[in-house]
Amino acid sequence: MTSTTAGRSSDTDRAMVKIAGVHKFFGDLHVLRGVDLDIATGEVVCVIGPSGSGKTTLLRCINFLETYQQGRIYVDGKLVGYREVRGHLKPARERDIARVRAETAMVFQSFNLFPHMTALKNVTFGPMKVLREPKADVERRGRELLDRVGLADKADAYPAQLSGGQQQRVAIARAVAMNPKVMLFDEVTSALDPELVGEVLAAMKRLAETHGVTMIVVTHEMTFARDVADRVVFMDQGVVVEQGPPDEVFTSPKSDRLRTFLARFSGSHAAIPVDTVATT
Amino acid sequence: MYDLRWEYITNHFDWFIDGLLLGLKMAVIALAIGSVIGLVCAFIRASGKRWASLPVTIYVEIIRNVPLLLIVFLLYFGLPQAFAPRSAAHEWTLRLLPDAERTFIVALAIYAGAYLTEIFTAGILSVGRRYLDAGRSLGLSRLALARYITTPIMLRAVLPSLSNTFISLFKDTSIAVAIATPELTMAARKVSTNYFRVIEAWTTAGALYLVTSYAIAISLRMVERRIKWSA
Amino acid sequence: MQVVLDNADLMWIGLKLTLKLSIVIIALSTLVGTFVGIGLVYGNWLVRSVLRLYVDIIRGIPLLVLIFLIFYGLPALHVSILGHPVNTNIARFETATLAFTLFAAAHVGEIVRGALAAVPAGQTDAAKAIGLTFWPRLRHVLLPQSMPVILPPWTNTAAELVKGTSLVTLVSMSDLMFATRKIAERTGEVVPLYAAAAVVYFVICFSISRAGVWVSGRYRYGVAR
Numbered sequence: 001m002t003s004t005t006a007g008r009s010s011d012t013d014r015a016m017v018k019i020a021g022v023h024k025f026f027g028d029l030h031v032l033r034g035v036d037l038d039i040a041t042g043e044v045v046c047v048i049g050p051s052g053s054g055k056t057t058l059l060r061c062i063n064f065l066e067t068y069q070q071g072r073i074y075v076d077g078k079l080v081g082y083r084e085v086r087g088h089l090k091p092a093r094e095r096d097i098a099r100v101r102a103e104t105a106m107v108f109q110s111f112n113l114f115p116h117m118t119a120l121k122n123v124t125f126g127p128m129k130v131l132r133e134p135k136a137d138v139e140r141r142g143r144e145l146l147d148r149v150g151l152a153d154k155a156d157a158y159p160a161q162l163s164g165g166q167q168q169r170v171a172i173a174r175a176v177a178m179n180p181k182v183m184l185f186d187e188v189t190s191a192l193d194p195e196l197v198g199e200v201l202a203a204m205k206r207l208a209e210t211h212g213v214t215m216i217v218v219t220h221e222m223t224f225a226r227d228v229a230d231r232v233v234f235m236d237q238g239v240v241v242e243q244g245p246p247d248e249v250f251t252s253p254k255s256d257r258l259r260t261f262l263a264r265f266s267g268s269h270a271a272i273p274v275d276t277v278a279t280t
Numbered sequence: 281m282y283d284l285r286w287e288y289i290t291n292h293f294d295w296f297i298d299g300l301l302l303g304l305k306m307a308v309i310a311l312a313i314g315s316v317i318g319l320v321c322a323f324i325r326a327s328g329k330r331w332a333s334l335p336v337t338i339y340v341e342i343i344r345n346v347p348l349l350l351i352v353f354l355l356y357f358g359l360p361q362a363f364a365p366r367s368a369a370h371e372w373t374l375r376l377l378p379d380a381e382r383t384f385i386v387a388l389a390i391y392a393g394a395y396l397t398e399i400f401t402a403g404i405l406s407v408g409r410r411y412l413d414a415g416r417s418l419g420l421s422r423l424a425l426a427r428y429i430t431t432p433i434m435l436r437a438v439l440p441s442l443s444n445t446f447i448s449l450f451k452d453t454s455i456a457v458a459i460a461t462p463e464l465t466m467a468a469r470k471v472s473t474n475y476f477r478v479i480e481a482w483t484t485a486g487a488l489y490l491v492t493s494y495a496i497a498i499s500l501r502m503v504e505r506r507i508k509w510s511a
Numbered sequence: 512m513q514v515v516l517d518n519a520d521l522m523w524i525g526l527k528l529t530l531k532l533s534i535v536i537i538a539l540s541t542l543v544g545t546f547v548g549i550g551l552v553y554g555n556w557l558v559r560s561v562l563r564l565y566v567d568i569i570r571g572i573p574l575l576v577l578i579f580l581i582f583y584g585l586p587a588l589h590v591s592i593l594g595h596p597v598n599t600n601i602a603r604f605e606t607a608t609l610a611f612t613l614f615a616a617a618h619v620g621e622i623v624r625g626a627l628a629a630v631p632a633g634q635t636d637a638a639k640a641i642g643l644t645f646w647p648r649l650r651h652v653l654l655p656q657s658m659p660v661i662l663p664p665w666t667n668t669a670a671e672l673v674k675g676t677s678l679v680t681l682v683s684m685s686d687l688m689f690a691t692r693k694i695a696e697r698t699g700e701v702v703p704l705y706a707a708a709a710v711v712y713f714v715i716c717f718s719i720s721r722a723g724v725w726v727s728g729r730y731r732y733g734v735a736r
Contacts, residue, residue: 063639063640065636065639065640094644094645095644098639098642098643098644099642101639101640101641101642102641102642103642104640105640105641106636106637106640108633108636108637108640110631110633111633112631112633112634112636112637113637114634114637114638114652114656115656115732116655116656116730116732125641125651126641126642129643129647129651130641130642130643158732159732160732174641178641178642341713341717342709342713344716345670345674345712345713345715345716345717345720346674346709346712346713346716347674347675347677347678347688347712348674349677349678349680349681349688350677350688350705350708350709350712353688353691353692353701353705354701354702354705354706354709357695357701357705358701358702358705361699361701361702362702451572451573451574452573454573454574454575454576455573455575455678457575457681458681465573465575465576465579468576468579469579472579472583476587478583478584478587479584479587479588482576482579482580482583482584483580483584485576486568486572486576486577486580489571489572489573489576490568490571490572493571493572494571
């Protein structure tokens with residue numbers, strides 16, 4: 001893999017997201033200790049692991065909400081967060097960072113909907129202001145998206161008037177509206193009451209099946225990962241320990257660490273039973 | 281350019297210090313009187329009796345929406361005129377407020393009273409019901425309840441606001457210069473107009489106010505920490 | 512009462528200056544203060560230190576001292592505003608504007624700082640994630656959300672500013688207070704005149720407070736009362 005000074009990867013069969021040798025420190029804390037990961041276009045990847053493993057930090061590095069100190073991250077061939085100057089990383093201009101961020105979309109654990117905008121406005125704001133798309137098109141598409149997550153009638157509601165599950169579905173619609181090349185999901189059901197988790201997972205499942213968009217999902221929902229992921233990545237202590245198709249990873253884990261981790265979720269067995277995600 | 285001559289300040293530094301101390305004195309007295317006014321008014325308001333809390337509300341709203349300078353002028357120029365000369369009220373007024381300093385203190389106290397009423401009202405409302413219930417079940421009268429339960433609890437809660445108010449009042453004493461009270465601002469004005477040492481005079485005054493405000497803030501914060509007990 | 516009516520025209524002239532000064536100062540200090548607040552939260556170390564020093568100094572001195580410092584100090588340094596030496600009759604208004612804005616921007620800055628710092632970090636994350644750069648983030652996401660927190664203390668500051676304009680009478684500017692005082696000296700009728708002035712100040716300040724409450728009510732965003 002060669003890198004030119006413009007920060008582009010010249011591999012013809014390139015991955016949508018390429019993470020190479022990434023290290024990140026929070027002060028003295030070495031959170032990411034050399035992460036290597038390639039994600040192909042249209043692939044749905046679930047990242048699992050114990051808390052503190054660095055999976056959320058890695059996700060936030062992809063759209064540069066967190067900086068990284070060593071290594072390279074490429075999204076669709078563009079270097080994230082930095083310019084390459086004679087082999088060294090120099091901070092990129094705000095404009096370039098923003099441009100990469102506009103091509104990725106993130107759904108957060110705490111929803112982070114803009115409270116001073118209606119659901120529809122939340123969804124249409126990015127396309128209108130950042131992507132500069134015409135208002136009429138954006139609004140039409142916005143309503144379609146809200147309909148697809150089952151919230152057509154809540155278009156004019158404010159986030160304060162919506163339940164957690166509804167807010168998260170609006171957040172998903174907001175992310176999809178940006179037509180991103182990569183969608184990033186950061187433990188999006190962890191903050192929800194159990195009865196609301198199902199509706200959000202169902203929306204994500206529909207997304208994975210119909211959209212063909214690259215999805216990277218950090219999650220604790222093992223049944224979802226088993227059911228929806230093309231590949232499951234297990235991280236622990238800042239590195240990728242094991243990865244593979246869900247059947248392999250869940251039924252025959254190769255590493256002890258993964259075995260221990262999985263054991264926590266199903267009592268005595270190290271395997272996760274197959275289950276379909278409840279749809280609303 | 282302007283060359284700085286600090287001798288004019290150092291020679292008359294006593295003016296500045298005396299003025300500073302007078303300012304502190306006026307602020308303390310105004311805070312004390314204002315607190316009495318504020319406590320009484322706050323309890324009246326908290327009692328919920330419409331006929332009594334209406335005048336309180338009028339007092340508070342008027343004072344808070346009118347400049348302090350106006351209150352000072354009204355008192356200083358207006359009071360001597362308010363009563364017929366040689367009447368009892370007139371003599372009484374002259375006896376009570378013989379000079380600018382006294383008059384200013386009263387004006388500042390009235391001003392402070394309005395703001396303190398608001399602070400104490402909020403404080404009273406914040407006293408947890410459980411303390412009142414405990415007091416009532418002991419058989420305490422309303423007055424005793426107010427005196428032994430509500431006030432001590434409320435005072436600790438409003439201590440930060442009281443500190444801020446005191447510092448504000450101290451800064452407001454600068455307005456006393458309008459009626460020629462020998463306060464810190466007046467001292468600076470004297471040096472400024474008599475010797476034309478404007479920069480030295482006003483930066484000295486500013487620095488003294490600044491340092492004093494900070495000193496008060498820090499010491500009050502230490503006092504707060506001492507008095508604090510878990511709510 | 513009659514004396515008030517007889518001199519109403521003079522008082523009106525003073526009132527005009529008070530109003531004009533108030534409006535200009537409130538607008539200017541809000542603008543400058545907003546940038547001060549933004550700088551205090553998002554600026555680099557140097558910006559934050561300078562602004563912090565500025566805010567702390569201003570908040571530690573009385574408004575009157577600042578007024579005197581600027582009105583008498585600047586001419587001594589031969590500073591001019593807009594081409595005119597400070598404190599000549601031509602530049603009085605500008606001098607006063609400078610002094611009051613310097614004072615109020617510090618207070619507004621502190622208010623804005625507190626409000627911006629209170630916006631949840633996740634909002635900045637979400638705004639960054641959709642590709643907004645710094646100033647658009649502030650304008651579309653962060654500042655709108657800090658409005659409910661800014662408005663009550665800002666309304667307070669605005670009312671205090673209007674009351675503060677009365678201090679310009681002590682530097683011989685012909686505002687409402689100055690007019691009232693002069694007329695009172697001339698006619699000897701103190702109480703009715705000052706009472707009338709009090710009513711005017713009351714109406715202005717009270718209206719500002721009420722307006723603030725009304726505007727605050729509009730920033731509810733669907734939150735049930």
